[in-house]
Structures are given as C-alpha cells and as structure tokens.
Amino acid sequence: xxxxxxxxTGGGNRFRIIDLIRRLGPIxxxxxxxxxxxxxxxxxxxxxxxxxxxxxTASHVEGGEPSGRxxxxxxxxxxxxxxxxxxxxxxxxxxxVAVTDFAGRAVHSLVLPVRLDRQPAExxxxxxxxxxxxCVSDAGLRLEAxxxxxxxxxxxxxxxxxxxxxxxxxxxxxxxxxxMIERRLSLPTQIENDANLAALAESWFGRAQDLAxxxxxxxxxxxxxxxxxxxxxxxxxxxxxxxxxxxxxxxDGALCRCGQRGCLDTVASGWALSRNPxxxxxxxxxxxxxxxxxxNVLNLPRIILTGSVLTSQELVxxxxxxxxxxxxxxxxxxxxxIVRHEWGDEMWARGAASLVxxxxxxxxx
Amino acid sequence: xxxxxxxxTGGGNRFRIIDLIRRLGPIxxxxxxxxxxxxxxxxxxxxxxxxxxxxxTASHVEGGEPSGRxxxxxxxxxxxxxxxxxxxxxxxxxxxVAVTDFAGRAVHSLVLPVRLDRQPAExxxxxxxxxxxxCVSDAGLRLEAxxxxxxxxxxxxxxxxxxxxxxxxxxxxxxxxxxMIERRLSLPTQIENDANLAALAESWFGRAQDLAxxxxxxxxxxxxxxxxxxxxxxxxxxxxxxxxxxxxxxxDGALCRCGQRGCLDTVASGWALSRNPxxxxxxxxxxxxxxxxxxNVLNLPRIILTGSVLTSQELVxxxxxxxxxxxxxxxxxxxxxIVRHEWGDEMWARGAASLVxxxxxxxxx
DNA sequence: GGTGATTTGTTCACGCTCCAAAGAAACGCG
DNA sequence: CGCGTTTCTTTGGAGCGTGAACAAATCACC
Numbered sequence: 001x002x003x004x005x006x007x008x009t010g011g012g013n014r015f016r017i018i019d020l021i022r023r024l025g026p027i028x029x030x031x032x033x034x035x036x037x038x039x040x041x042x043x044x045x046x047x048x049x050x051x052x053x054x055x056x057t058a059s060h061v062e063g064g065e066p067s068g069r070x071x072x073x074x075x076x077x078x079x080x081x082x083x084x085x086x087x088x089x090x091x092x093x094x095x096x097v098a099v100t101d102f103a104g105r106a107v108h109s110l111v112l113p114v115r116l117d118r119q120p121a122e123x124x125x126x127x128x129x130x131x132x133x134x135c136v137s138d139a140g141l142r143l144e145a146x147x148x149x150x151x152x153x154x155x156x157x158x159x160x161x162x163x164x165x166x167x168x169x170x171x172x173x174x175x176x177x178x179x180m181i182e183r184r185l186s187l188p189t190q191i192e193n194d195a196n197l198a199a200l201a202e203s204w205f206g207r208a209q210d211l212a213x214x215x216x217x218x219x220x221x222x223x224x225x226x227x228x229x230x231x232x233x234x235x236x237x238x239x240x241x242x243x244x245x246x247x248x249x250x251x252d253g254a255l256c257r258c259g260q261r262g263c264l265d266t267v268a269s270g271w272a273l274s275r276n277p278x279x280x281x282x283x284x285x286x287x288x289x290x291x292x293x294x295x296n297v298l299n300l301p302r303i304i305l306t307g308s309v310l311t312s313q314e315l316v317x318x319x320x321x322x323x324x325x326x327x328x329x330x331x332x333x334x335x336x337x338i339v340r341h342e343w344g345d346e347m348w349a350r351g352a353a354s355l356v357x358x359x360x361x362x363x364x365x
Numbered sequence: 366x367x368x369x370x371x372x373x374t375g376g377g378n379r380f381r382i383i384d385l386i387r388r389l390g391p392i393x394x395x396x397x398x399x400x401x402x403x404x405x406x407x408x409x410x411x412x413x414x415x416x417x418x419x420x421x422t423a424s425h426v427e428g429g430e431p432s433g434r435x436x437x438x439x440x441x442x443x444x445x446x447x448x449x450x451x452x453x454x455x456x457x458x459x460x461x462v463a464v465t466d467f468a469g470r471a472v473h474s475l476v477l478p479v480r481l482d483r484q485p486a487e488x489x490x491x492x493x494x495x496x497x498x499x500c501v502s503d504a505g506l507r508l509e510a511x512x513x514x515x516x517x518x519x520x521x522x523x524x525x526x527x528x529x530x531x532x533x534x535x536x537x538x539x540x541x542x543x544x545m546i547e548r549r550l551s552l553p554t555q556i557e558n559d560a561n562l563a564a565l566a567e568s569w570f571g572r573a574q575d576l577a578x579x580x581x582x583x584x585x586x587x588x589x590x591x592x593x594x595x596x597x598x599x600x601x602x603x604x605x606x607x608x609x610x611x612x613x614x615x616x617d618g619a620l621c622r623c624g625q626r627g628c629l630d631t632v633a634s635g636w637a638l639s640r641n642p643x644x645x646x647x648x649x650x651x652x653x654x655x656x657x658x659x660x661n662v663l664n665l666p667r668i669i670l671t672g673s674v675l676t677s678q679e680l681v682x683x684x685x686x687x688x689x690x691x692x693x694x695x696x697x698x699x700x701x702x703i704v705r706h707e708w709g710d711e712m713w714a715r716g717a718a719s720l721v722x723x724x725x726x727x728x729x730x
Numbered sequence: 731g732g733t734g735a736t737t738t739g740t741t742c743a744c745g746c747t748c749c750a751a752a753g754a755a756a757c758g759c760g
Numbered sequence: 761c762g763c764g765t766t767t768c769t770t771t772g773g774a775g776c777g778t779g780a781a782c783a784a785a786t787c788a789c790c
Contacts, residue, residue: 248654
C-alpha cells in the first residue's frame with residue numbers, strides 16, 4: 001500500500017470520466033470538463049488514454065444543441081462490446097441471469113423458474129452454472145469473453161468473504177457460494193446482498209444517479225434494505241449488510257425464518273403475505289413505522305421503494321407513505337423524497353453485473 | 366474548486382500527521398512512518414514544515430522501548446500553547462465552557478448552573494457570552510488569542526447553516542445561534558448537535574479512536590445519537606443530524622416536547638424520568654429495542670453509551686443490553702461491542718472545542 | 731579507543747497527476 | 761478568404777509523493 005494519494009487521486013478521475021461517458025451516452029470532452037470541474041488538459045489526457053486502451057471510441061456524430069458555430073464536438077462513447085459481465089439474482093422462486101456489455105446494458109437475459117428453498121447449496125450452484133452458460137451462449141459469446149460474475153442473494157451476506165451467513169435460499173449454514181461458482185465457471189465471482197445490489201444499481205443507472213446518500217427498500221419474497229452513505233455502499237462490521245427485514249416490529253410476534261420472533265419480514269414480505277393475505281392491511285403500517293424510525297435517525301434525502309409488494313400492492317405502499325408522514329419528524333419528512341420504482345428481473349441482474357463493471361472501470365474505493 | 370486532488374490529497378497527509386502527533390504524545394518520525402505507511406521522505410518533509418510553522422516542536426527526550434541502539438529518536442509534539450479553542454455545551458440545566466489548547470486538552474473549564482428552558486434565545490446568547498469571557502479570562506488568555514468557538518446543543522441542529530430548527534433549549538423557533546454568538550464575541554463559531562459532538566469527541570480523544578464507524582448514544586435530559594460512518598459524521602439531508610430521541614416506540618404514547626406522540630424521549634430521557642420515575646423499569650427496554658432495530662440495519666462494530674441516565678442508572682443500561690441480546694440478529698450482535706463511557710461536563714466542552722481544532726488542523730473533508 | 735553494526739532522519743532525482751496558458755484544429759459567417 | 765468561435769491538444773510547470781543513496785548519532789565489541 002502506497003498511502004492515500006495514488007489510489008484515491010490516481011484512478012479517481014479516470015473512473016469518474018469513464019462513468020460519465022457511460023451515463024451520458026455520446027458526450028463531448030467539453031461537457032466532461034463542465035461536469036467534473038477538471039481542466040481541459042486533464043480531460044484530454046485521460047480520454048486520450050482511454051481511446052488508446054480501446055475502452056472509448058470517438059465519433060463526429062452531432063449531439064444536438066450547440067448551434068453549429070466553432071469547431072464541432074467530438075463525441076465519446078464506451079466501446080461497449082469490448083468487455084462483458086454477467087449478473088445473477090437468486091430469489092426463492094427463480095434465478096435471473098443477464099449478460100451485459102461494458103456500459104452495463106443487458107445484451108441478453110433469461111429467467112430459470114425453479115424453486116430454490118430447501119435445495120442443497122451445491123445443487124443451486126449447479127443451476128446457476130447452467131443458467132450462466134446458457135445465457136452467455138445465447139448472447140453469442142464464449143465464457144472466456146466474460147470478465148466476471150456478480151450474484152445478488154437475499155439474506156446476511158458477507159460480500160468481502162463471498163459467504164452467506166444466513167439466507168432464505170441457503171438457510172443458516174455458512175456457504176461460500178462465491179467459491180463454489182468460481183470452481184465451476186473459473187470466473188472471478190462476487191456475491192452481495194440483493195438489496196445492497198439494488199442500491200448500487202439505482203446509483204449506477206437508476207433513480208439515484210444524482211445522490212450520494214439514499215436508501216432502497218425492497219419487498220419481494222424478502223424485505224431488504226440497501227444503503228448508500230457518502231457515495232459508498234454501507235456494510236456494517238465484518239462486511240455484513242443492512243438487515244431491515246429483521247427489525248423487530250412486534251415483541252413476541254410470529255416466528256420468522258431467521259429463527260427470531262416479530263421480524264418485519266413476518267408481516268410484510270411477499271413470503272408472509274402469500275401465506276397469510278389478511279396481513280396486507282397492516283403490512284404497510286409496519287413497514288412505514290420501521291422505516292420512519294430509521295429515517296428519523298438517518299434522515300436521507302430519498303427513499304426508493306422497489307419489489308413487487310411495494311410496486312403492485314397500492315395499499316401497502318400508500319399506508320407506508322402515510323406512516324412516514326405520521327411518524328417522522330415533520331422537519332425531516334419534508335426533506336425526504338419517496339420514489340417508487342418497479343424493477344424487472346433483468347434490472348436485478350444488471351445490478352449484479354454492475355458489481356463487476358465497477359472493478360473494470362477501476363473504482364478507487 | 367480545483368477537483369478532487371489538491372484538497373483531498375494535499376492537506377490529507379498533513380492532517381493525519383498532526384492528528385497522530387496529538388494522539389500519541391511525543392512520537393518519533395519512524396513511528397509516524399510505521400503508522401501511516403507513508404515514506405520516511407514524506408514524513409520528514411511534512412514534519413519539517415510543521416516545525417517551521419511553529420505547530421510542532423522536537424525534543425530529544427527518550428520515549429521508551431527502543432533498546433538504545435542506533436541513532437536516538439527525536440520526539441515530536443504539538444506546540445500546544447500556540448493556539449486555543451473554546452467549547453460550549455448547552456443543557457437544560459447548565460452551560461459548560463472549556464478553553465482548550467491546540468492539542469485539545471482543557472486548559473480551564475467552568476459550569477454556569479442556570480436553567481435555560483423558556484429563556485429567549487438572546488438571553489441564552491448573553492449567558493454564553495458571559496461564560497466564555499469569564500472562562501477565557503480565568504485561563505489567563507485574551508479573547509483575541511482564541512481561534513474559534515464550538516457549541517453543542519441538543520435537538521435538530523443544522524450545523525452548516527448554524528441554525529437550530531428545534532431544540533429543548535430554543536423550542537420550535539428557527540434560531541441562528543451561531544450568528545448571535547459571532548456578533549457578540551467576534552469569533553468564528555460553529556454549532557452542532559450535542560450527540561454528534563459526542564461522536565466526534567469519542568473518535569478524537571475517546572473510546573473510538575480506532576474506528577471509522579460507530580454510534581454514540583447519549584441519554585441525559587435528552588436522548589441523542591451521533592453516528593460516525595466511514596470516518597465522517599453522518600448528517601442527513603440539509604445537514605440535519607440523527608434524531609434518535611424522536612424515534613417512535615409507542616403508537617399514541619405520551620406527548621413529547623417535539624409535538625409528536627410516543628417518542629423514545631418521553632420514556633427514557635432524563636427529562637421524562639425526573640417527572641415520572643416509574644418509567645425507569647421500561648426505559649432500558651425501550652432504548653434497547655429502538656437501538657437493536659437500528660443496529661440490525663447499520664450493524665456497527667461499537668456502540669458507546671454515555672450520559673447520566675445510562676452511566677448512573679445500572680438498571681437502564683443493563684436492560685438496554687439485554688434488549689440488544691434479545692432483539693438483534695445473533696450474527697450481528699456478536700459483531701457489536703457495547704461500551705459505557707461516563708462523561709463529565711468538561712468532556713462535553715472539549716468535544717465542542719474539537720470542532721474548532723479540526724479546522725485548525727486543516728481537515729480535508 | 732577505534733571499528734562496525736544499527737537505527738533514525740535527510741537529500742536528491744524522478745514519477746505521477748493536475749493545471750494554466752498558449753496554440754492548433756475545424757467549423758460557420760460575411 | 762480572412763475572422764470570430766468553439767473545441768481540443770500541447771507545453772511548461774507546480775504539488776505531492778516515492779525509492780535509494782546518504783548523513784548522523786548512538787551502542788557493542790574487540
């Protein structure tokens with residue numbers, strides 16, 4: 001380790017520029033200068049390097065507004081086909097896979113509709129292997145052309161170690177799923193809590209591209225929360241992420257899959273609602289109370305609601321917002337924007353792929 | 366704004382080195398090299414600059430262990446007397462003031478035992494002015510020798526704007542207290558939520574000097590929480606900090622000073638307990654439940670408990686810990702250490718002073 | 731008491747990243 | 761065809777950091 005400088009600064013601006021080019025499609029250098037506050041000299045040098053490395057191409061296609069006077073802008077865009085990543089999302093009822101290009105756009109995606117609960121981990125790994133091979137092949141690519149694999153999994157996931165500590169999919173066993181997949185596909189593999197992934201995806205190509213602090217609440221089979229704080233994914237001690245689904249909303253409530261009682265997950269998750277539909281009335285209230293309490297402390301400028309429970313059950317989402325209005329301090333509530341964002345399977349898998357892309361872009365963190 | 370580099374990198378290592386010298390008393394350059402992973406050349410250059418600027422002095426006093434072989438170490442320490450700061454803490458029942466030296470050690474401190482509730486803000490500002498003038502004079506200094514003033518206040522404080530949006534001391538009026546004090550003393554003044562200040566102080570000279578993520582819970586008159594996340598104080602949207610005291614623990618509970626019902630503050634704060642001692646039984650449970658839920662999400666490696674309610678009421682603190690054991694996910698609970706830390710008035714005021722010292726050290730954030 | 735090993739601190743030449751300023755390129759306009 | 765305009769590149773230099781060689785101050789040991 002050299003210290004702070006070479007890593008932070010060094011790759012930092014290069015990363016920012018790649019990221020800008022990805023986000024803003026074909027973009028001229030001048031615009032990069034304006035948005036980054038870097039000097040033209042620096043932008044010229046860095047983009048020159050990117051073009052030389054084959055990551056970026058320049059074209060004279062006109063982009064729009066500037067009236068036509070003066071030297072025409074040269075538009076830059078990512079050489080999207082040069083590198084590919086694969087994203088996988090595990091849910092209780094299916095496995096979603098997507099192959100993305102270097103810009104994070106899905107090239108091909110598929111869904112394996114298989115029930116995963118109570119399957120041994122090795123079997124699940126086999127299914128993932130099959131799905132990935134199939135999807136890569138359908139995309140017209142060979143496995144060697146894939147730079148890496150990102151996998152989103154609900155539960156308590158230690159991303160840095162690649163292990164699941166608890167998950168509705170794997171149960172209480174500690175499973176090094178990343179290693180199991182690497183053994184099968186010989187690709188660098190990262191796993192991450194699915195809600196964390198959603199947060200990453202929202203900041204990467206979703207509804208929070210402008211923010212460094214926000215929360216994503218996902219309510220599908222499972223309730224989850226991803227937090228971006230200071231522009232970075234919040235993982236707590238030991239790299240284990242936020243477990244919003246296991247916040248306690250009823251002392252001595254129903255028994256949860258996690259082994260405890262009264263978890264939010266037992267009253268508001270898709271899993272619970274499918275077994276006990278009359279919970280629907282209270283689900284939004286409970287979610288809202290738990291979220292309001294969290295937001296009274298964290299006071300984030302935006303909360304993004306995703307997952308089928310929140311995007312297709314109007315009642316739940318409306319009650320949730322009503323609870324926020326009621327339980328958050330008014331000063332803080334005013335400063336918090338609530339956004340509902342419906343996600344498809346492909347979006348999840350793209351989020352997982354963005355785990356890989358961050359590395360390819362040379363992220364500084 | 367130049368970009369990322371000059372600010373982040375530039376002052377960064379200088380700040381780290383000043384901070385190391387402050388923390389580890391007389392310290393040799395070699396040790397700074399070991400602890401920062403900077404090169405000897407860099408440390409030599411930066412410390413040379415500090416000595417030239419008069420912020421640091423070198424002495425040949427022996428520090429200890431190294432067996433005596435080789436060139437003897439030259440020990441560096443802060444020139445503590447060169448600059449001074451003043452810290453102030455407002456509570457409902459008193460104003461605490463401390464003058465600190467450049468190393469953050471209290472040179473002199475005093476407490477004004479006055480009740481502040483229902484006093485107009487201008488009167489409180491007058492009292493603070495008197496206290497500061499008195500304390501500075503008692504310390505044998507003149508006001509011109511003070512580099513700045515930091516003030517800790519309970520409530521919803523917008524630190525960047527210098528305003529109180531709600532506080533048990535000022536009520537619901539929006540009060541620009543920083544400006545009111547600057548007008549009286551002509552000193553650069555910052556205000557901050559008192560619990561945030563406690564967090565800053567714990568990381569600056571308390572029980573969390575080794576951590577970049579932790580929480581401080583204070584239970585005195587008021588319940589508060591300060592969060593350090595990623596080495597930085599967490600302030601939410603609009604710079605308003607964490608409001609742990611107004612988390613809802615009872616739907617339709619007692620009316621809180623903030624105007625809402627069922628706040629944690631109504632069942633566990635010193636203010637509530639003094640009026641209603643039979644709450645004592647439940648106070649720890651409620652605190653513990655609210656904290657457990659937060660920690661299930663944030664999963665921090667350490668929680669520091671401070672404030673008279675938690676440090677002098679064994680029952681409350683014990684019940685709190687029991688609730689954490691019961692309500693946190695076991696995996697996460699194991700990763701979280703609970704520390705009780707008794708604070709005096711002087712400690713609070715030193716924390717406030719450290720607001721000023723950070724600036725003097727040239728903090729990069 | 732000299733000699734060499736040991737540890738600490740400094741100097742020097744160089745690399746990396748960035749910038750300001752000047753220059754070059756590529757266009758529309760009259 | 762020159763001229764203003766806008767975009768991009770080049771040039772020279774500043775700031776911060778490093779590795780490697782060097783200088784300094786001591787102890788161990790014959």
